Amino acid sequence: MAATNTMASLGGERELEFGRGFLAIRDPEANIDTHVPVNFSSIRARPFLKWAGGKQWLAPIAAALIEPGSTRRYFEPFLGGGALFFAAQPARAVLSDVNAELICTYASLRDHVDPLVAELSRYPHDREFFLVMRSKRPRSPVRAAARVIYLNKTAFNGMYRVNSRGQFNVPFGSYRSPTICQEDRLRTAAAALRNADLRCADFADATADAEAGDLVFFDPPYVTGHNNNGFLKYNAQLFSWQGQERLSDVTAKLIGRGVRVAMTNADHPSLRALFAGMKVTPVRRQSLINSSAADRGPVREALYTSFQLSTQALLAAAEGAA
Numbered sequence: 199m200a201a202t203n204t205m206a207s208l209g210g211e212r213e214l215e216f217g218r219g220f221l222a223i224r225d226p227e228a229n230i231d232t233h234v235p236v237n238f239s240s241i242r243a244r245p246f247l248k249w250a251g252g253k254q255w256l257a258p259i260a261a262a263l264i265e266p267g268s269t270r271r272y273f274e275p276f277l278g279g280g281a282l283f284f285a286a287q288p289a290r291a292v293l294s295d296v297n298a299e300l301i302c303t304y305a306s307l308r309d310h311v312d313p314l315v316a317e318l319s320r321y322p323h324d325r326e327f328f329l330v331m332r333s334k335r336p337r338s339p340v341r342a343a344a345r346v347i348y349l350n351k352t353a354f355n356g357m358y359r360v361n362s363r364g365q366f367n368v369p370f371g372s373y374r375s376p377t378i379c380q381e382d383r384l385r386t387a388a389a390a391l392r393n394a395d396l397r398c399a400d401f402a403d404a405t406a407d408a409e410a411g412d413l414v415f416f417d418p419p420y421v422t423g424h425n426n427n428g429f430l431k432y433n434a435q436l437f438s439w440q441g442q443e444r445l446s447d448v449t450a451k452l453i454g455r456g457v458r459v460a461m462t463n464a465d466h467p468s469l470r471a472l473f474a475g476m477k478v479t480p481v482r483r484q485s486l487i488n489s490s491a492a493d494r495g496p497v498r499e500a501l502y503t504s505f506q507l508s509t510q511a512l513l514a515a516a517e518g519a520a
Contacts, residue, residue, distance in 0.1 A: 212509065214501070216255040216483040221516045225509045234258075234516040241285050241519065243386045246307065247300075247347065248356030249279035253417055253462060255483050257285035262507060262515035263415065263460050264288055270411035275401035276418055277304070287390050294397035294404035297358075299346055301398040304391060306343035311388035317344040318379040328352050328370045351378045402448045410456030418445055420464040420499070446472045453504045465500035476502040 215222035220233045236258045238244075245252060256263075264272055264286040272288035274280065277295040295301055306314055317340055321327065332349060336342045350356055353368040361367045397404050405414050419437040442463075449459050453475065463469055465480050479501045501507075 211478075211480055213480045213482065214259075214512070216258075216481065218484065221258050221512075223509060223512055223516075228509050230509055230513075232513075234513060236516060236519050238519075242287055243284040243390045244383060245279035245281050245284055246380065246383050246387045247279050247303075247350050250355075250357060251417070251419060252279040252281050254279070254281040256462065256501075257281055258519040259512050259515045260285035261518060262511040263503075264413055268411075269413045269458070270409070271413075273405050273408055273412060273414040274417070275399075275404040275414070276416060277301070278417065280304075282415055282417075283394075284387060284390055290393065290395075292395045292397065292404065292408075293391075294399045294401070296398065296400055298398045299342070300358075301396050302339060303343040303346045304394075305396050306339045307384060307388050308391035308394065308396070310340050310343075311385055313340045314343055315379060315381050315384055317341060318347055318384075319381070321348050321378055323352060323373070323376055323378060325370045332366050332368075348378060351376050402444065405448065405452060405457075408452055408455070408457045413458040413460065414452055416445060416449070416459065416461040416463075418442070418461075418463060420462075442469065442472060449473065449504075450475065457504075459502075459504040461502040463500060463502055465498050469500075473502050476504055477506065478502055479507065 210226050212223070212225040212227070215224075219236060219238075221236050222233045224231045238254075238257070241257050244257075245254060260282055263282070266286075266288075269288055271290040271292060272283065272286070273292045273294075274283050275294050277283075277293050277300065280293060283291055283293060293301075293304065321331070321344065328349070331345050332353075334345060336345055349366060349368070350358065352371055352373065353366075354371040355368075356371075357368045359366070359368050401416065401418075408414055418441065445461075449461070452459055459476070461473070461476070462481075463473070465478070470478055481499050481501055483497060483499075
C-alpha cells in the first residue's frame with residue numbers, strides 16, 4: 199500500500215477521496231495517508247438503473263458500513279439505484295422510496311425477471327419508439343417495469359423527471375448504441391432482491407419498525423455543486439430544509455432505539471449543526487452524470503454515522519473490493 203500526499207489538508211479531520219480505480223484515505227490521527235486500488239468489476243452486483251445522486255462510488259466501503267453478521271436488517275429509504283444494497287447484499291433488507299414507479303420496477307424485476315428480460319430485449323433504440331414509450335402508462339407490471347428501464351437507458355443523461363401531472367418528460371438522449379437489456383446485470387440484481395421487503399413509503403414510515411441491531415442508510419437528495427452560501431437555496435428544490443429537520447428528528451429517534459444510522463448528505467455547516475450527534479467524514483469524489491455539465495467534476499459531500507467508523511475497517515473493506 200503506497201503512501202501518498204495528494205489530499206488537501208482539512209485540519210485534523212479524516213477525509214476520504216473516491217477516484218477512478220482508487221480510494222484515498224487521509225487520517226492524521228492514525229497517521230495514515232494512503233491510496234487503495236479498487237476494482238469496481240469485483241463488486242458483487244451493480245445497479246440496473248442509472249440514478250442521479252447514485253452511490254455506486256460508495257460501494258467499495260459497503261462492508262465497513264453494513265458489517266456482515268452484525269447487521270440484523272438493512273433499511274434503505276431513499277432507494278434510487280440501490281448501489282449500496284447491491285454491493286453489500288445483506289441477508290435481510292427493507293428497501294423503500296416515495297417513487298411508486300421505481301418500487302414497482304424493483305418488485306417486477308424480483309418477481310418476474312424472465313418475462314421482463316424477454317420484454318425489454320424487444321425494445322429498439324429509436325427516437326420514435328422512445329416517444330411512444332414515454333407517453334404510455336402500461337397496466338401490466340412487467341411492461342411498466344420494462345418502460346421505466348427503457349426510458350432510463352435512452353432518456354437524456356438517464357434522468358427521471360415527471361411534470362405536475364406525473365408524466366415523464368425527459369427528452370431522448372444522444373446515445374449511439376446504449377445497452378438497453380443488460381441481461382446479466384438484471385438477473386444478478388433480481389437474485390439479490392429475492393428476500394427484500396419493498397415498500398413505497400416516506401422515509402419516516404419506512405423506518406418506523408427498525409429496531410436495535412438494524413442499520414438504516416439515509417441518502418436524501420442534496421446538491422453538491424454549490425458554494426456554502428447557496429446551499430439552502432439550491433437544495434430546497436430537491437429536499438427542503440423542513441425535510442432535513444424531519445430527517446434529523448427521525449434519525450435521533452432511531453439512534454435512541456439502538457439503531458445504527460449512516461447517511462450521505464451535503465458537507466455544510468448548517469447540516470453539521472443539525473446532525474450534531476453524528477460523526478462526520480468529509481468525502482471528495484468526481485461527479486460524472488450530473489444533469490448540469492458545470493456541476494460535473496470534483497465535488498464535496500460527507501458521510502455521517504451514528505457509530506465509530508474505524509479507518510482500519512475502511513481499509514479492510516476497500517482492500518476486499520480491490
